[in-house]
Amino acid sequence: KQEVTQIPAALSVPEGENLVLNCSFTDSAIYNLQWFRQDPGKGLTSLLLIQSSQREQTSGRLNASLDKSSGRSTLYIAASQPGDSATYLCAVIDQGAQKLVFGQGTRLTINP
C-alpha cells in the first residue's frame, strides 16, 4: 500500500528565506507526483505536476524535483513571502490504485 510522508509537519520562517519541503513515498511505481497548496477553509490549488519520466518542474519561485527510484520529492520555494503561508500537500498517482495518494501536508507560515 502506497504511503506518502511529508516532513516537516509545520515550518515557520521569516520573510525572504529560501526553503525546502520534503515528500517521500514508499512505492516507486507511480505515474506522476503533484504538489498542491491549500489555504485555510479552501480547496486545493495545483502548483506543479511532475510526470514519472521527469526530474523537475519550475513555476516562478517554485521548483519541484522528483527522484522516483529513491521515492523522494522536494518543493523549493525561493524568496518566501507572507502570501506563501498555507498548507502544502504532496500527492502521487499510484500505478496500482490509480488514484491520488496524499501526504499529511506541511503547514507553512512566513513571518513578515
Place this chain on the structure above:
Amino acid sequence: GAGVSQSPSNKVTEKGKDVELRCDPISGHTALYWYRQRLGQGLEFLIYFQGNSAPDKSGLPSDRFSAERTGESVSTLTIQRTQQEDSAVYLCASSSNVLRRGDGYTFGSGTRLTVV
C-alpha cells in the same frame, strides 16, 4: 466549465437527515474523484469514476454513503442518515483521462458539511 464546481459550498444538516453533494467536473474530463477532509486531518479517498463507472469504491466509509455519475459529467455524493462524524469538507477533483496518467487533477472548492 472553467473549473470544478461543487454545490452547495456549505451545508448544515440535522443528524439523521439525508444530504446530497454535487460536483460538476471540467467539461470533457473523464475521471472524477471524491475525497473527504475532516478538520485538521489529511485527505481521505472515497471513490473515483472513470466515465460513469466506479472502478474503486473502496474508500466509502459505510453503506450510508453512495455516489453516482451520469452523462460522464455531474456526480452526486449522497449520505443517508447523517451522523456527526460525517462532518467534514468533501472535495471533488477531475482529470482529463486517468489512463493517460500524465495529467494532473483539478480540485473544486469543496462542500463543508456540518451535522448538528
